[in-house]
Amino acid sequence: MHDVIIIGAGPAGLSAALVLGRCRRKVLVFDSNQPRNSTSAAMHGFITRDGMHPSEFRAVAREQIRSYPAVEFHDTEVTKVERGEGQFTATAKDGRRFTARMLLLATGIVDEIPQIEGFHQFWGKSVHLCPYCDGWEHQDEPIAVYGRGIDGVEFALEMLGWTGELVLCTDGPADFPKDQFARLEAAKIPLIETPVARLEGEGAQITGVRFRDDTVYSCHALFFTAPQRQRSNLARELGCKFSEDGTTLDCKECASTNVPGVFVAGNTSRGLQLVIMAAADGTQAAFTINQALLEADCPKTDAEVGACAVPSTQSADGGAGEREPHIPACARESKVAAP
Numbered sequence: 001m002h003d004v005i006i007i008g009a010g011p012a013g014l015s016a017a018l019v020l021g022r023c024r025r026k027v028l029v030f031d032s033n034q035p036r037n038s039t040s041a042a043m044h045g046f047i048t049r050d051g052m053h054p055s056e057f058r059a060v061a062r063e064q065i066r067s068y069p070a071v072e073f074h075d076t077e078v079t080k081v082e083r084g085e086g087q088f089t090a091t092a093k094d095g096r097r098f099t100a101r102m103l104l105l106a107t108g109i110v111d112e113i114p115q116i117e118g119f120h121q122f123w124g125k126s127v128h129l130c131p132y133c134d135g136w137e138h139q140d141e142p143i144a145v146y147g148r149g150i151d152g153v154e155f156a157l158e159m160l161g162w163t164g165e166l167v168l169c170t171d172g173p174a175d176f177p178k179d180q181f182a183r184l185e186a187a188k189i190p191l192i193e194t195p196v197a198r199l200e201g202e203g204a205q206i207t208g209v210r211f212r213d214d215t216v217y218s219c220h221a222l223f224f225t226a227p228q229r230q231r232s233n234l235a236r237e238l239g240c241k242f243s244e245d246g247t248t249l250d251c252k253e254c255a256s257t258n259v260p261g262v263f264v265a266g267n268t269s270r271g272l273q274l275v276i277m278a279a280a281d282g283t284q285a286a287f288t289i290n291q292a293l294l295e296a297d298c299p300k301t302d303a304e305v306g307a308c309a310v311p312s313t314q315s316a317d318g319g320a321g322e323r324e325p326h327i328p329a330c331a332r333e334s335k336v337a338a339p
Ligand SMILES: Cc1cc2nc3c(=O)[nH]c(=O)nc-3n(C[C@H](O)[C@H](O)[C@H](O)COP(=O)(O)OP(=O)(O)OC[C@H]3O[C@@H](n4cnc5c(N)ncnc54)[C@H](O)[C@@H]3O)c2cc1C
Pocket: 007, 008, 009, 010, 011, 012, 013, 030, 031, 032, 033, 034, 035, 036, 037, 038, 039, 040, 042, 043, 044, 045, 046, 076, 077, 078, 079, 106, 107, 108, 109, 111, 123, 124, 129, 132, 133, 134, 231, 232, 234, 265, 266, 267, 268, 273, 274, 275, 276, 278
């Protein structure tokens, strides 16, 4: 049996695979090749990787992981996962079944992009979600912010950090309280409530937003807010708890979920939705999983056996059991004395 099944080979899953490979774990990595940033041409904000194409990032990661032969990739979707006694069984799209002791879900999320003509043409190239990822490239340019409700106002105000030349398009009546109009006015951000007809431009470059009254706002980029959903239903089917708004998976700092033996990493759970954060999450999950496996496999004294040490997939923290687990030096809380 394998040690770990990782579902999802984006930055989170890949990072976990690397660390678990280095821990000499037998790992199966499944990926359906639908990364969240698939439309993006350049990934920003990851130190040493700034501007790299996202597919190159994933290719380099896989190349490096190839040095760890116990990590095995399967480029296919996992359609079902069952939790049994001390093991998980994943069924791939072609019907093949695989088992492992622990499960890591790094399945990512989907952004629900507005159903507007032209959106897909520019999405990820000159139509963006996140100014931390793509704001620098459009600094001081005319920008349209597309968003409804208070989220739209907040986003437009945030965009002032990158340009002073922007409008907020609510694509219909602005359904926010009076004080929000005042905030926009104070920041000199024009509000356009006219419904949007389509986005216009050439190739991947947006040149303007055309409204239903045939007026056009000329811009070099559009930033928008959008609802999100989980890319996969596997976590729900396993009984994992979700945040109150139902979008992200609940997990502890150590990446464990309420379902024993199931861990999560990356955008599917919490925190800043950036590549470097997803990669760090993957490392955290790999660390917790490996510690749990080490603990479960550690030879027990008679007293410990009597105290019924908990099998690895039976407790939510990965099965640390009764004994205080050893914490490697790199993971201990720093207690450096003052000079
Ligand atoms: C247009 C765009 C541009 C972005 N630009 C940046 C940027 O410049 N800098 C930055 O830091 N962040 C950027 N982001 C955010 C970045 O994409 C995410 O933070 C990152 O991809 C999250 O990594 P992840 O591993 O959690 O998920 P993902 O990268 O989405 O990977 C999840 C993987 O799981 C697979 N999967 C899902 N379900 C299954 C299943 N059942 N079986 C098998 N495989 C499955 C998917 O196919 C996918 O490959 C951008 C996002 C978008 C939308």
